Amino acid sequence: MSTAVQLDWEKTQMDAQRQARKKRMKNLRTGLLFTSPVLLGYSIFIVVPLVITFVLSFTDYSIGAPMHFIGWSNFTDMFSGRDMFFYPAVKATFYYVFVSVPVGIVFAFFVAVLLNQKIKARAFFRGVFYLPVIIPIASAGIIWMWMLQPDFGVVNYMLQTLHLPTSLWLASDNTVIPTLILFSLWNSGSMIVIFLAGLQGIPAHLYEALEVDGGNAWHKLRYITIPMSSPIIFFNTVMGFINAFQTFVQPMVMTSGNSGSGAAAMGGPDNASLLYVLYLFQNAFRFSKMGAASANAVLLFIVTLIFTFLIFRFSKSFVHYEGDGKRS
16 A cells, blocks of 8 residues: 555656646747847847857958968967057057046046035036937047147137147047047946946945944045945946947047058057057958958957956955955
8 A cells, every 4th residue: 555655656746747847848938939039139140240250360351352261370460560550559459448447437436426425416417427428429529529629629729718738639649549538538427327326225324334433434435335336346347348448439530530641541640549449440441351350359359358357357356245244
């Protein structure tokens, strides 16, 4: 009798497991059905172009010409110096990225801290700082280019009126990258909003407890605001580096007219604003060297991946998540 009961129990368990597997498979099919448009679009527009780019990077593909497999030649041309624009582009890009991102993070964070205070017309100031984000970046670049004209631009005119020294701005190889960095700060409204959302999520009782212990504004910033905002700082840092490495529209719109003419002119005065993606674009659509441009894109992908990995790797030492037991 006990054997029969045990067999019935085992049969019941097997039936239950079978039903559970059927339910999981049904849920999987339903999930794949509803996510198939996204998966299909991701495959067509992301995965397939990425694979094609990797393949073309090992060829001499050029529009309207036969394609041949050339191995690592595109990469060796870059690093050996045979491509005269590669190292200037790398230098300009690293200068832009490693100045604009840290400065942008600090600027956006402290603007968000100020906008989080109880001040008059706070909503107005928040709108002012976010307004540049909704302006198309190409249009904003043209406006800035006109404003910063060395001879008749409104900025130099105002500086002259105030008896202050003027600048060549976008027309000088010494000031073109700092000017692009200044433009990036003006257009940092999205980062400010993200910081502001994070600041509003900090519990008020933490500040009240610190006030009871005699803490001042610096103590609040040092021991509460910055540690509690570290996940947002981490996120904005990652996105800032990725976006900065891919900067294209600003130098293309604002400095392409200052690059002169001829084969040796590609971006800005003396190619000083030849950021890497602009260099890639010129290879692809000015010189029709699609194979070389694909190699440029592969290298950019690898460098961005490495920097993102490094930021994630070292984030454990400074990113504080509420409830994780870390001390700041």
